[in-house]
Amino acid sequence: MTAVTERHGAPSAGLPASRAATPTRAHPQAVLAAIGAGALAVLALWWHGTPSLHGFGDWLTNAGRITGLEAGYGIIILIALMARLPPLERGVGTDRLARWHAMGGRYTIGLVVAHALLITWGYAVTAHTSVTHQAWTLLDSYPDVLLATAAGLLLVMIAIVSARAVRPRLRYETWYYLHFYTYLAVALAFSHQFADGAEFLANTAARVAWSALYITISAAIVWYRFVTPVRQALRHRLRVLSVKPEAPGVVSVVIGGRHLDELKAESGQFFRWRFLTRDLWWTATPYSLSAAPAPDRLRITVKALGDHSKAMRKLKRGTRVISEGPYGALTGAVRRRRKVLLIAGGVGITPLRALLETLPAAPGEITLVYRVSSMRDAVFRHELEQLAAQRGAHVWFVAGSRAQLSEDPLSAASLTTRLGRLTSHDIYVCGPPEMTAAVIRELRSAGVRKRQIHFESFEF
Numbered sequence: 001m002t003a004v005t006e007r008h009g010a011p012s013a014g015l016p017a018s019r020a021a022t023p024t025r026a027h028p029q030a031v032l033a034a035i036g037a038g039a040l041a042v043l044a045l046w047w048h049g050t051p052s053l054h055g056f057g058d059w060l061t062n063a064g065r066i067t068g069l070e071a072g073y074g075i076i077i078l079i080a081l082m083a084r085l086p087p088l089e090r091g092v093g094t095d096r097l098a099r100w101h102a103m104g105g106r107y108t109i110g111l112v113v114a115h116a117l118l119i120t121w122g123y124a125v126t127a128h129t130s131v132t133h134q135a136w137t138l139l140d141s142y143p144d145v146l147l148a149t150a151a152g153l154l155l156v157m158i159a160i161v162s163a164r165a166v167r168p169r170l171r172y173e174t175w176y177y178l179h180f181y182t183y184l185a186v187a188l189a190f191s192h193q194f195a196d197g198a199e200f201l202a203n204t205a206a207r208v209a210w211s212a213l214y215i216t217i218s219a220a221i222v223w224y225r226f227v228t229p230v231r232q233a234l235r236h237r238l239r240v241l242s243v244k245p246e247a248p249g250v251v252s253v254v255i256g257g258r259h260l261d262e263l264k265a266e267s268g269q270f271f272r273w274r275f276l277t278r279d280l281w282w283t284a285t286p287y288s289l290s291a292a293p294a295p296d297r298l299r300i301t302v303k304a305l306g307d308h309s310k311a312m313r314k315l316k317r318g319t320r321v322i323s324e325g326p327y328g329a330l331t332g333a334v335r336r337r338r339k340v341l342l343i344a345g346g347v348g349i350t351p352l353r354a355l356l357e358t359l360p361a362a363p364g365e366i367t368l369v370y371r372v373s374s375m376r377d378a379v380f381r382h383e384l385e386q387l388a389a390q391r392g393a394h395v396w397f398v399a400g401s402r403a404q405l406s407e408d409p410l411s412a413a414s415l416t417t418r419l420g421r422l423t424s425h426d427i428y429v430c431g432p433p434e435m436t437a438a439v440i441r442e443l444r445s446a447g448v449r450k451r452q453i454h455f456e457s458f459e460f
Contacts, residue, residue, distance in 0.1 A: 023264050025091030025333065035077055042073045045206055049199045061122030065198065068115035072193050072210075074108035075155070075186055080217045084224045084327065093329030094270075094286075095456035102162070109159045112152050148192035154185040176283075183221075190214055229274075229284075229324045236260060238321035240275070241297065243313060247379045249304040250347060251313045252290060255321050256297045263326060265293040266333070267354035268428070271325035273300065279311055284324055290350040290380070292357045301379065303347040330428060330456045332359050337426045337452065341419060342368040343410065343439055345431025346377070351456075352430055353380050356387050356395075363392025367419060371410060371431065375399045410439050412446035422446045429455040 046066050053059055081088070081101045088097060124134035138145045160166060161178055193210070194200050200207045236257040244252045255273075265271075272284040285308050290301035304310040330351055340359055342352040349370055356368055368388075372378045378397055388395040396418070398409040407414055416422055422443060429439050436455055443453055 023090050023266075024087045025329075026087040028092045028096065031088065031092055038073060038077070039070060042069045045069065045199050045203075049203060049206075055126070057122050057125035059122070060118050060125060064115050064118030064120075064122055067111045067118060068193070068197070069199065071108055071111035071115055072189060073213075074104060074111060075182075075189065076214055076217050078104050078108060079182065079186065079221065083217065083220045084324065085220060086224075089325075089327040090329055090331075090333070093456055094327045096329070105159060105162065109155055112155055116149070116152060142196060144192040144195035147188040148196075151185040151188035151192070154181045154188075158182055158185075186214075225324075229322055232263070232324075233320075233322045236263070236323075238323055240315050240317055240319040240321060242317060243315050245313070246301060247377055250301060250379050251304075252299055252301040253312060253315060254297055254299050255323075257321075258296070260293060260298060261295040263293070265289065265298065265326040266331040267292050267358040268330040268332070268351045269326040269328040270351070271298070271300075271323045271327065274322040274324075275312075275315060276320040276322065277311075277315070280308060283308060284322070285309075286327070288328075288351040289326075289354050292354055301347065301350045328456055330430070330454055331355075334454050335359070335426045337424060338362075338365055339425045340366045341415075341422070341425040341427045342366070343371070343427065343429045343431070344368065345371045345435040346373075347379060348431035348436075349379050349384075350430075352428060353384065353387075355428060356384070356391065356393060361391065361393070364394070366391065366393040368393065368395045369398060369410070369415070370395065371398045371435065373399065373401075410435070410442065412442040415442070416446060422448050423452070425452065427453050429453065433457055 043066065046062070046069055050062060050065075053062055078101055081097045081104070092100075120135045120138065121131055123138070124131045127134060129137075139149065158179060158181060161170060161175060167175060194207065200210065236259060238255050238257040241254040241256040244254070246252050267289065270286050270288040272286050274281060274284040287300040287302055289298055291299040302309045302312045304313070328351075332355065338361075340361060342356060344352045352368065356366065359366060368384065370378060370384070375381070375397065378399065381397070384395050387393065398405070412422065419425070423446070425448075427443060427448060429436050429443075431439075436457065440453055440455065444450070
């Protein structure tokens, strides 16, 4: 079946009221600047404790000290990026934080390996011995070095299982729980830094500042990743209200609870959901809100792609739920232009359907382009048509293969023909990773700036 269908809505009768309280959001550039300033401060710590260098061995050893300090700083920053701090989650976005985490992880592992090699080589040159003999001496004579070696091996293991060639072959749950070894590695490395780090042995201020950094991030991890979900479960008492089929292999789950307005959830955001059944209790999986959040209920919509998502259609009314969130920056807060273009593919319609419902706009300012294989796969078809009528929005269903349509309906040329200048829009994109990447390339080729393109993915 091939279809290109458009719905033009009538003027909206009214817009949802804005929230009274605006959640705190960290600006991405400010976060990067703060991280960079911290790295410079760590380098200044080494400079302050190093009056002079003498000989090749001393240069190698101090290069090892620098890489060790920066690795220690880098690993705690990587943990902070994934600590689910609300200002970061709302301002930077989980998807971007995950990309920073992955990129920073590669640099940090490089620093860890460089630290071990440079320190050992430097000591070997100074002691006029071989590198292998010096490595054995360090492991045999300094217990903290042995612990640090174990920490380094754990970090390398985690890096390997996170590599692009390996990650797709692992179950999400396996990959997720292996990452908990990072906390053990950090604890072992912290002990080594204070026991053997020349910068900390006689510098009380440095020890206090370094400890404060680690303690603060550790406290944030405990609070936001462990305590907060329990507090929310006790406060909001979430339970499954209903499960409704939406399309082949797609179901919506309505979750009810108390005082849900206190969560300050926004359309476009997601939660990590833990359903307390025998098969699902042990994993928390991210699903977007597929409707505007209400004070007493939330709705998610899930496509059966794996064991967890397939089990969602069997959920019973009354099943207890634990949520973590809200997360994500794919919200109306990032909007800068009057016109908005929403581009969805498949089940990627879920957050965009919620945005279509709540984004403030005059009639004709919002357009939704929904790409599906066939119209039977179009999730929320009738809801989208009703929202278009209520909001005065345009909804364009594009179904069929590219060959059947004789063109790429999401190319810059096709979108420009229908919508005019793309540069006058804020553009939200959500769909399969390949589609999202292709659409972003098309938009950039049409002159759309990066800050006008908003997208998030759960490919963590």
